[in-house]
Amino acid sequence: MADRAARITDFLARAGWSGAKLAHLAGDASNRRYFRLTGGPGGQGAVLMDAPPERGEDVRPFIRIAHHLSSLGFSAPAILAEDSATGLLLLEDLGDALFARLLETAPELENSLYCGAIDVLAALHRAPPPESLAAYDAPLMTRLAALAFDWYRPGATGDPGDPGDRLKTRFCAVLEPLLAHHAAECDVLILRDYHAENLLWLPDRTGLARIGLLDFQDALAGHPAYDLVSLLQDARRDVPARLEEAMLARYITATGQDTDSFVTAYRLLGAQRNLRILGVFARLCLRDGKPRYLDLIPRVWAHLQDDLAHPVLAPLRPIPADALPAPTPSTLARLKDQCATIPAPR
Numbered sequence: 001m002a003d004r005a006a007r008i009t010d011f012l013a014r015a016g017w018s019g020a021k022l023a024h025l026a027g028d029a030s031n032r033r034y035f036r037l038t039g040g041p042g043g044q045g046a047v048l049m050d051a052p053p054e055r056g057e058d059v060r061p062f063i064r065i066a067h068h069l070s071s072l073g074f075s076a077p078a079i080l081a082e083d084s085a086t087g088l089l090l091l092e093d094l095g096d097a098l099f100a101r102l103l104e105t106a107p108e109l110e111n112s113l114y115c116g117a118i119d120v121l122a123a124l125h126r127a128p129p130p131e132s133l134a135a136y137d138a139p140l141m142t143r144l145a146a147l148a149f150d151w152y153r154p155g156a157t158g159d160p161g162d163p164g165d166r167l168k169t170r171f172c173a174v175l176e177p178l179l180a181h182h183a184a185e186c187d188v189l190i191l192r193d194y195h196a197e198n199l200l201w202l203p204d205r206t207g208l209a210r211i212g213l214l215d216f217q218d219a220l221a222g223h224p225a226y227d228l229v230s231l232l233q234d235a236r237r238d239v240p241a242r243l244e245e246a247m248l249a250r251y252i253t254a255t256g257q258d259t260d261s262f263v264t265a266y267r268l269l270g271a272q273r274n275l276r277i278l279g280v281f282a283r284l285c286l287r288d289g290k291p292r293y294l295d296l297i298p299r300v301w302a303h304l305q306d307d308l309a310h311p312v313l314a315p316l317r318p319i320p321a322d323a324l325p326a327p328t329p330s331t332l333a334r335l336k337d338q339c340a341t342i343p344a345p346r
Contacts, residue, residue: 008050011088015081016041019254022048031055036093046080051087059089062217068130068189074120075202075212097203099196100237109201110243114231117199118247120211121227122254129189129221136222137186138179142172145272147279149325152297155282155335156325167323174316179272182312183223183265189338190222191215194230196237224255225266229273235281235296267310274304275320282335289340297327 012018017040025034025047035048051057059082078092099113149168154160191198193215200212228251232244248266252259277300279323281293308317325331 004050004052007086008048008088011081011083011086012037012048013088014083015090017046017081017090020046031057037090044194047077047091047093047276049089049091051089053085057087058064058084059087060084061219062089064130064190065191065219069124069213071211072124072127073207074124075200075205075209076216077212077214081191084127094200094202095215097201097212099199099201102201103196103237111246113199113201114239114243114247115250116208116211117194117231118228118250119254120208120213121194121224121231122251123208125188125224125255127189129187133189133219133221135186135189136192136220136226138176138184141179141183141269141272142176144279145175146172146273147283148275148320150279150283151286152278152282152335153324155286155338156336164323167319171316171319171323174319175270175272178268178312178316182261182268183225185223185265186221188222188224190220190224190226191222192218192222192226192230194227195234196231211328223265223269224251224257225262225269226273229266229270233274233307233324235274235277235300235303238299264310264312267307268312270307270317271304271313274300278304278324285335285339286342287340291336291339294327294332294335297332298308301327 004258012020017037020037020040022035022182025036031052033050035050037046037048041048049062049253050058051059051062063079063082063084066076068080070078075094077094079089079090081090082088099117103110103113136280146168149164150169153167157164198213198215200214202210202212228248230254232247246265248263248338251257252262278297281297284293304320307313308320
């Protein structure tokens with residue numbers, strides 16, 4: 001840690017920010033840390049991203065996507081200084097007006113903020129994704145959805161082997177063809193964490209630039225419904241069903257999508273995403289010692305049940321029902337009791 005602090009000090013000195021004061025900002029589910037800097041050159045502020053390569057982090061995807069978004073006129077943080085080898089970025093500070101935080105005190109803004117977020121997606125999807133961007137295709141989506149069987153199921157049931165392994169194999173054999181048939185398009189940029197805690201309201205800007213974008217380093221080329229699911233089936237805040245329906249319709253109208261096929265893809269990708277999140281949140285507790293994410297699982301589970309009710313998911317529906325226990329208080333307590341007991345990925 002002392003060595004990391006020295007590297008940060010050296011980076012800030014080389015960038016001309018040696019006199020700035022650092023204050024820790026809330027981190028996320030990764031190994032990245034964020035600091036707010038004040039008292040920089042000319043009294044300006046900034047945000048420091050600390051993403052240690054030795055802990056599996058890589059700032060180059062963030063840099064690439066930030067430049068792409070900015071080139072299209074969207075409000076990604078400007079990159080003020082970078083050291084990719086060390087995993088340090090100095091970023092424009094877009095402020096604290098996160099959708100999630102703003103809506104706690106001004107709920108009357110919900111409709112207008114979500115309309116803005118939908119309009120950003122519609123505009124973003126009219127532009128081709130960056131070249132050579134990896135595809136979020138059916139095989140990859142299936143493997144990630146199966147994290148629910150790798151982490152949530154054994155942690156919740158205490159049964160790490162069969163029948164879980166057989167159920168996982170059966171699950172993958174059903175899900176992948178469904179995704180390949182109904183959600184195979186990989187023709188737009190998907191940011192993958194497009195939700196109320198990564199979107200900022202910037203009222204001093206105009207048009208689409210009033211929506212600030214954060215946390216997009218895991219972006220891929222994928223289906224246009226994916227980020228809508230991320231936004232409207234938010235793991236961290238309740239989005240009213242009427243708003244979900246209205247925003248889905250707004251996107252479909254803006255982009256000329258066929259309603260039935262798009263809604264089918266939306267529900268299928270919703271199931272995929274929510275199953276992946278179940279696995280990731282369980283892993284964050286069991287492996288990484290971050291139990292707070294378990295408190296979000298009941299909301300994720302409710303989203304999953306809504307998605308599984310769609311007719312196209314009928315062949316898949318019985319498998320999670322058989323394999324994955326509902327997140328009752330006792331189930332969540334069992335997971336918390338095992339916090340940080342699994343030292344390595346499975």
